[in-house]
Amino acid sequence: MALVGNLRDFGLSDFLYLVDRGYKTGGLHLAYQHEMALLFFEQGKLLLAVRRPEDVQAALLVRLGVLSAEELNRARSGLAMSADGTTLTQVIVEEQLVPRERLQRALQAFTEEAVYGLFAWPEGEFRFEQNQRPAHDTPVIPMPISVDHLIMEGVRRIDEWGRIKDRIPSTDMVARFLEQPREHLKGVKLSTTEWRLFARINGRETLAELAQKTGMSDFEVCRMVYGFLTTGLVEVQRKPRPTSRSPQPAEPPKVKKSLVNRIIHRIKDM
């Protein structure tokens, strides 16, 4: 079943997070005004991203300078003679038409640039077709790439408060590390400035206090924390303010098990 929505409401970084953590396989179709994009994922990792329909075709490799037209024809012939399920990328690598690393570098750079541009879209319809895979002759990245660092780079390109404030409504919030970020720490590459902030996160000081200590602006701090948040490295929460004079709801009294059991029995009988 397709997941549909609009990037205005459910941002690209949120979607990439969902695909990554859900180990999703499928094709993400995006459309904004006259632009389009198509991203293929295999178990949460990115296989290819294109911004033009024709770029899903094998001729992309010639345009990128990875293969000559003659080499591409050889690859196509090899694909035609291969067993079902073999991909063009596998044929190219196995027949050593081009070193695997070169193919990886070229398609990865092409894909990353395609994705980064999408972060600038203020909105856009999306449709994720689960289990849709690229055609066998579509060139895909030999080693599919993690979306974590794509999210971080995309977030670096956000230049307005609106999107950030959805997740970080105020600088009174406190950031703290997730207890088990697991393997996601590996995929993220932080800049020096980001490390300066990252190293100061302690679960006690507010973002405003961190901004003061690091000499960064509130916006810079919030944007970086938004990146950490989106990649699942940290969580943010309101700083408890026990002395606040604003009325907070009282803790509910513990209820008796017998009372709960009576209600359960009644609901079951309905």
Add this chain to the structure above:
Amino acid sequence: MQTVKMVITGAVNAGKTEFIRSISDIEVVSTERRATDDTKMIKHETTVAMDFGRIAIADDLVLHLFGTPGQKRFDFMWEILSEGMLGLVILVDSTRPETFRETNRIIDFFVSFRETPFVIAANKQDRPNAWAPDELRLALRQPAHVKILPCVASDRASVKNILLELLYVIQENSEEA
């Protein structure tokens, strides 16, 4: 007569009224709505989009169900609702990703300041474009221990299941005798 409360909350059109209507012993008491957008209702301080239902548990015990908008501006309602409140159902319209952000705000608002037992009901699972509970967990970024349950608010059996699942959460946090 002892009364206890459950609160049913969620974004606009999440299915709060329908949820309560499916299970209530009485006709649901709803605020008159002039517009489909609940937020328009609070221009006048006296008008709040609320629903009220009731389930008689026994001669001496009644469960009240309050459907309330999730917006922060309704925090004044907490004084009224928190007394005797057992738990919270947060309804989300699984077919409208544009409401997920608002749902997250609601979760944050209702849960951040207190240990409120709650479950998330992924409503409208009978629709073809509904996001599955597992997908909603990722979209709403909820940890594994938070129950996200499939729901069809118009179906009494489904609503019963949600209330029971919430009651099991409450049961875990309750004290003996």
